[in-house]
Structure formats: structure tokens, C-alpha cells
Amino acid sequence: MISFSEIASSVHQWLNSHLSPAWVLTVEMVIVGVAAIALFALLGLVLVIMERKVAAYMQIRLGPNRVGPKGMLQSTADTVKLLVKEGITPAGADKFMFNLAPFIAMITAMLLLAPLGFAKDFQIWDLNIGVLYVTAVSSLSVIAILMAGWSSNNKYSLLGAMRSGAQIVSYELSAGLAIMTIVVLTGSLQLSEIVESQRNGWWIFKGHLPALIAFVIFIIAVTAETNRAPFDLAEAESELTAGFHTEYSGMKFALFFLAEYINVFTVCAIGATLFLGGWMPFHIGNWEGFNHVMDYIPSSIWFFGKTFFLIFVIMWFRWTFPRLRIDQLLDLEWKYLLPISMFNIILVTVIAIYHLHG
Amino acid sequence: MYSTTEHIGVNELGDMIINVGPQHPATHGVLHLVITLNGETVKKVEPHLGYIHRSIEKMCESLSYRQFIYSTSRMDYLSSHINNHGCALAVEKGLQVEIPARAEVIRVLMGELTRVASHILWWGALAMDIGAFTPFFHAFREREMINEIMEETCGARLTMNYMVPGGVMFDLHPNFHKRVKALLQQFKDKLDEYDELVTYNTIFINRTKGVGFISAEDAISYGMSGPSARASGVSCDIRKIYPYGMYDKVQFDEVLLQEGDTYARYLVRMQEIRQSLSIIEQLIDNIPEGDFQAKTKAVLKLPKGEYYSRVETARGEFGVYIVSEGGMTPYRIKFRSPGFSNLSALDHMTRGSKIGDLVATMGSLDLVIPDIDR
């Protein structure tokens, strides 16, 4: 069975035998860059079609079914349309910031990809402060939204951007604290070590109640952080038409759109890594046969399966719930999520001190 | 009208002025609201009308008494049948014709079906205003059944033009009974789903409870009517106070709530769906045999005088005022449409609330813009 790590190491060996170490690094960086962009493009297409299909089935519709087999090429066609569409910059806009914002949104989404472990021993950059890096970089996305909202010179955009600012700044806290629970249990900030610590059981199972609470809070907080319904106040199309990207069109709009989906993917991947064991297969105690079968499934499938499950949950939220109001959104964070996660972190510290976890 | 600093969108006090509409997802049409905002807080709402004014009243002055009825379907297109009923009643008042019992029952049945269809669509649209998309599509499933009934019996889905002075245009379709029974069964199953999806949802309750409050006194002084006023405790159901058609012979309750907020308006309409279904249930098995149309002359002439009739549409009280000089066409026609007065209370209801509340309140008023502008 060919695994991603084997491919990676063979490519590395082949390059080392032909080039000097400096060139090896350069070539590998280029390969990673191309692979990341390819993954993004693919993910964008897949997630858009997935969202549309999920929405359609929940709304007793068929969804896209004309382009390609069962409409699977619909998002490709849409992307082509957006690529050839004119990207208008409004006359009153701050042109430099207006054109820069979508790229910042995209770059922050891309940066988050670095520490993710896609499969066994297959990681772009296994840095020792992975969790810290993730929390730090993910909060950068608000800058892009604020920039877009401010520079559009549109009042709807401005309102959307301001909402988004308040929202992301507050939900960072509980998302961070939820991640902290796992850091406390593992004792490491390195994502590969966190995955390794779940070899004998995922944290959501062996972390007792605190891990479960942290997981629920994490899912709610990241839904808010990625501006997805029911927390999509930055867009809120029935209130602010399209919020911060009202004035964007063509590929600049598509970049925001793509960045949203990539953000959803990365936060779900982080959720899967922290709580659901990343690429670790599902094991039950001493059932040797069962565990063996589970081991046989490639680790990348495990990783993507868990991630897409979480993505589905977030889409499920979107197509079920009404939107919150801005003050209720902040209420939820400061009066419910934050106190609970603070209490939760005390609980988990007690568990960690007395080694009650497995 | 517009302040001098309108072009930069900030008034003298530093408040932001936003144009919501005429093209905006929350206005359900070409309504234009000029909103003064202090951050997220709404300070003033100023509706600007006239984007879809077609001067239906003036147009009606050159149409005969048979012809003008169809144009009222284009006002409140969601309760077009009830609008037509009001016009037919006014003309019949002048003609002094006796309506056959069968025609009366058919009229009421169709009117209640229209009301249910209108409320169902409103339910989906309100949920969409508040941010939930799925209910909108679920609402269309039941509405489609009603539209099919209409299509089969009346020949059209929305602007039916089924009323003629003296009765209805056609007899009921043979399938009508069967289809209405199926519809009643469908609603029995699905109304609970509506509650699961929206009514008991915490986010929905939080978004609507205490939002857009209006007291009974204010509701009366703004001339509000229909479910929006009944949510404030104003008893104003024309079907109860001035019964027309069959309404004095059927059992139903006027739904009254005292809270006066968006959630109360929501509950009133949901209850009204159940009341309308019970009216349909009472009448569907007791449609009397007989003519569906009274004999009238080919050219109708109303005696000189003034005629007024009022009906309860899905949105409130709809009045038709006809002044006749004795000729073939009315001398003057005035329609009292419920949406106009309901919209006028919007400013009072939303001052000091957030933008999201404004959208929710506007949704709960069930505005149909062609009805406001006429």
C-alpha cells in the first residue's frame, strides 16, 4: 500500500541524490506551494458542490444536477464564469486596500494549512508550537474582512466588517480555551504529538466530560469564527445584502468565497486533529480483529473522513438555524461559552493533575 | 425629504443614513426605506413609496363593473381571491342580487385556502428574513398543493379572477373535494414540523420575543389591522365583527394575543392557519347543491350612490369604496389596503432596535408592496 509519507520520502531522496541541499529545499517548497494551491482549488470545488447538495437535500430539492454527472461539475462551471467576469473596483473605493483584501483573506487561509497532518508522517511543517501558530494565524483573517469592509466605501460593507471584527475577536477566546483543554491533556503544542497521544483512544472519548464540552464549544466557536450561519452576521444577506463583500465581483469575490470554505476546512481539520485523533484510526479497546481492519484503512482517509464529517455538521447548522442578532451573538460568547470554557479548563486541569485520563 | 448631506450618507448628528431598497432582500419587493442608523441601532425609518404605483384606482374608473375586479388581484397578489371577494361584494350591494348559497360557500372556501397559502408563504419568508433558509422551501411544498387546487378549479394559480358579480366564474372541479381532503391531511402532518423547525427554536424565539413591540392603543391609532393588530390585542377581524359571506355560519375563533411583539404576530398567524383549516374542514363536506352564479345582466349598472364593503384579507382589513353616477363604469373607486397602514407603524415599532430587529419586524408585518403602492 502506497502511503503519502512514502511518496514524500522517496521524492525527498530522489531530489537529494540529484541536487544540492539548498536547491532541494527550494524545489520542495515549490512542490508544496503548487500542491497547496491545487488542494485549495480542489477543496473549493468539492466543498461548494457539497454545500449545495447538502442544502438541497435538507430543503427537499435536488440541487445542481445539470452540469456533468449528477451536477458534480457545477462548481467548476461557476468558477470559470467567475474567472472571466470583470472584477469591478468601485469609484469611491480605496483601490489598493480593496484589491489587497481578497488576497490577504486567501493567504491567511493558506497559512493555516502548514501544521496540519494530512496522513501518517505527512505534514508540511511540523513546528513545535503548532497549536499556538493555528490560533495566531486564524485570527488574522479578520484583518482581511475589515479591510474589505472599510475600503469598499459602502455602508453595508462597513457594518458587516465591524460586526465581523467584534465577532471574531470574541469567539477567538472560547475557541482558544477549547483548544487549551487538549493542550493541557496532552502537554504539548505540537500537532503531531497531539495526534500521537491519541493512539490509545481519541480525546473526545478518553478526555471524559471536559473534552466533550470543549468539543461542543470548539464547534460553535469555529462556526462563528468562519462567519458561517447561524453566525453569518458579516454577510447577513437579508440585512446587509452581502455584508463585507457587497462590492466585490468576479475573481475577487471568488477569493473571499474560496477563503471561507478553506477556513471551514482548516478549522474542521484542526478539530479533527485535536478531538478526533487526526489520522489515527478508530480503535475499540481489545478488539484485535476490529482494530486490525480499522488500521488497514489508509490514514489519509481517516483524516479526510473526520474533517468532512465536521464540515457536514457545520453545514447542517447553516441549513437549520436562523441567524442570531449581533448583541445575542456577543451574549452567547461572553455569558455562556466563555464562563463554561473557563470552568471547563479548571476541570480539565484537575483531571490532568490526577492523571484521570487514559 | 433627503437631507443635504445625503450624498455622503451622514447627517448633521453624525448618524449614518442607509437606503434599504428599492432592491434589497429584506423588503420583499420594491419598498424603499431610508434608515438613520447610529452604529447598529435604528434611529429612524422612513418608507418611500411609489416604485410600483400603477394607479389601479384610476384605472378602475374606466373599467366596467365586471372588468375592474380582475385588477384588484394585482394589488395584494397573495390574497387576490379575497380582494376580488371584496369588490364583488361592493358591486352586489349596488345590484341588490341574491347570491346562491353554493356560490357563497365556494367563495369562503377559496378565500380560506388563499389565506392559508398566504400565511404559509409568509412563514417561510419570515424565517428567511431571520436567516433560516430551509423553512422557505418547506413552505412552498404545502403552498404548491393549494396552488394546484386553485389551478384546477379557477384556471390560474395566483391571480385567479374567479369572482364575478353574482357568484363565481366556474363550478367547483370534480377533484376539488378530494384534493382539499388531501391538503387537510397534509397540513395535519406538517404543521408540527413547522413548529419543530421554527416556532420552538431558541434562536428564533430570541430574535422575535420583545422585538418590534406595539401597544394596542398605538396599533389602533396607526390604523393597523389584521393579524398584526390582533397580536397587540386589538379585536379587528372583519369576519367576526361585520360577517360577510358564510362567516356568520361557521365556527372559528378570532386569534387574539396581548404581547404585541414579533413573536406574537408570528403565533397569531400560525394559529390563523389552524383556524382557516378548521373553517375549510367544516365547509368541505357541506357544500350545498345549486347554482354557482346568480343571473345578472350582461351590462351591469350600479344605481347612483356610494357603496362600501370590507373583507378580511390575509394581511388585514381591505375596503372597497365605489361611487357610482349610475353609469357603466364607477365614478370613483378607493381601496383601503391593509399593508399601507401596517407599514406606517414600522417606524414606531423599530426605533431604538437593531438592524436585525428591523428586518424581523418588517417580515412579521407581512408587507406586500404592490398592495401598499397600488
Place this chain on the structure above:
Amino acid sequence: MFIVDYIKSIYGAMKSMGTGMKRTAYYFTHHKEIITEQYPDNRDTLVLPERFRGEVVMTHTEQNEHRCTGCTACELACPNGTIKIVTKFDISPEGKKKKAVDKFIYHLELCTMCNLCIEACPTNAIKMAQSFEHSVFDRSQLTKVLNQPGSKLEEGVE
């Protein structure tokens, strides 16, 4: 007790959201509930009720005879000026002049399908057809002459 209320409110919120999610999950997994109609594909099986009002047509018999006497009752009944009847004078075998329809002009672009013309027609010459796909690229095509060329008045219709 504050804490009890706090926990109760969280529990209630979770429960209400859960019921909503259960409902959407039901529809997500039960695909037979889908109500989409694949419209242009189901044209062949599409059944419109016989009363559906799509456009006004004039019925012709196999001998190319219609029942329109040219009485202009429909023209008078129409609220929009959709119908315009051009009359001519036929010479009957007895040598008497008789008013008859020359052109029954129907403006589909003005028609609101209110059915008043059909109600007004004393001879049942016109009726509503169920066709509803009226889009054309040139609006002059929407102005139709309903009586077929060379058609005559049916015997016995006055």
C-alpha cells in the same frame, strides 16, 4: 437558583436546536420527499388542468369552420384591449349582406388571462388553451390572428 436556571436555559436551547436538526436530518436522508419537478425534461408527462388559462384560441372544425360571428362582445368585455375584431360584409347566397369576422386580432402580450372574453362570447367561438410557453424573440409574433385563413362561419351559428 441562578445556576439551575442557567443550566436549564442551556439545556432547553440545546434541545430545541436538536429537534430542528433532527428534522433537517430526516429530510437529508429521505430523498423520496424531494418535490423538485424537472420542468423542461418532464414536458411530455406534464398534465395541465383543462381549465388552465394559457392563451385564447379559436376553435376550428375539420372543414375549417369557426363559430365567431364578429359580434365584438369579447372586445367589449376585455379590460386591456387585447382583442381587436376587424369585420367585413359577406354576401350570402340570397344576395343579402351579412356582417362577419375578417380578422380576429389577439394581442397575447397584453392579455392577463382573466377569462372575461370567453365568458362574454355568446357562441362559444373562443376558448382558453393550456399552452403557456409563450416566449419569443420578437414581440410582433405575439400579435396573433386567431381565425385561420380561409375559414368560414359554421352553419347555423347566429
